[in-house]
Amino acid sequence: MTSPTSPNSQGAAADRPQRADARRNRDLLVAAAEVVFTEQGADASLEEIARRAGVGIGTLYRHFPTRDDLIAQVLDDSNAAIIARAKELLGAPSPMLALTRWLDALIGQTARFRGLTQALTVNYAGTTGSRLCSACGAITTAGTALVVRAQQAGEIRDDVAPADVIVSANAAAWIAEQTGDASAATRHLALVLDGLRATPAHRTRRVKPARTR
């Protein structure tokens, strides 16, 4: 009610929310985390990340209360990129080719480091905006647009939910991660895409007589 409002507090406040050394430590941590996660996977030692960044473990926890907060920051740039790529591909002439390319890109970045696929899939499927992937909802939305466009163009069947397509791409990334064979992901995605192109199985079979009641 009586709280005062300074004239230019609306946008300027977010620009320098922290001390210069704090900002620097934060950047060092994210850079170190990217290296260590890539080397050792998403369950790498946080102590090691702090050591490589040259800061105390307490500083890491101050900036990133949970492991997921740190992972989320590492993913931030590439998340923005994949969303931008989806918008770009919406303008491409072939809806099917656009979808295929985007799913390929999604797989590539989901496999950035070991353990990430597992961590992310829950977020794509769920509705809650988690700490691990604040952009996951936006990624799903962006991918959905590409799927719907391909469906409306009649290039893929329309009885499959867009979210399921994205989850299937994640499964492909997971296969690559597990088997250590990147081409396995490509083969799996190709199989799923062929399934998407196909006439649904229940339509190719003889029509079952409708059940009474």
Next chain:
Amino acid sequence: MTSPTSPNSQGAAADRPQRADARRNRDLLVAAAEVVFTEQGADASLEEIARRAGVGIGTLYRHFPTRDDLIAQVLDDSNAAIIARAKELLGAPSPMLALTRWLDALIGQTARFRGLTQALTVNYAGTTGSRLCSACGAITTAGTALVVRAQQAGEIRDDVAPADVIVSANAAAWIAEQTGDASAATRHLALVLDGLRATPAHRTRRVKPARTR
């Protein structure tokens, strides 16, 4: 050369290799492990398993030097069952239906507890008989026979490796595990099976002119 051979040593030796209390403790551990793994997943506390079995933690380690050894023992029965089921289904009239049913069963037992899909996939794909799943090779072999039969009957395309089909089924189980939605696994498997039924994508497209050299 000079080693004596007792008259009936050939099969009897394996029957009582350990003391009665040791045997009992072993059984208690496997039973407790099954319960705890089901409740808490494949990374459940080993100390808790020992406690529930009513034995010291040292006894658990004596019988099962690694976590994988314990998991393997828990899976033993169902592994034998899925292999038997494959042989049974090889005699079923419809190769495609037989394959579908077997993959469904495989997914069901791969999702027995959280974290198992991940642990097993490496074994299906790899060649080494690991501690975690000594039967994985046999399961792959059994599944391969079902895939090959469906291919030879012309019910599914023959340019897909049988091992890839099994890995795809594992991916379906993984999706169910991650999203907590069992029907997601069914939908995903259905999509893959439609892909398997489909004419390969490169044959449905206009034939590309063969590249020179």
Next chain:
DNA sequence: ACCTGAACACCGTTCAAGT
């Protein structure tokens, strides 16, 4: 021969003291 549980090692997390 087998069992037990204290002891050790490791890592994630917190928090009192310092700047």
Next chain:
DNA sequence: ACCTGAACACCGTTCAAGT
């Protein structure tokens, strides 16, 4: 306001002592 690292908690693993 932020940083530091010792301290605490937790869990996996080993091994000397016991039966």
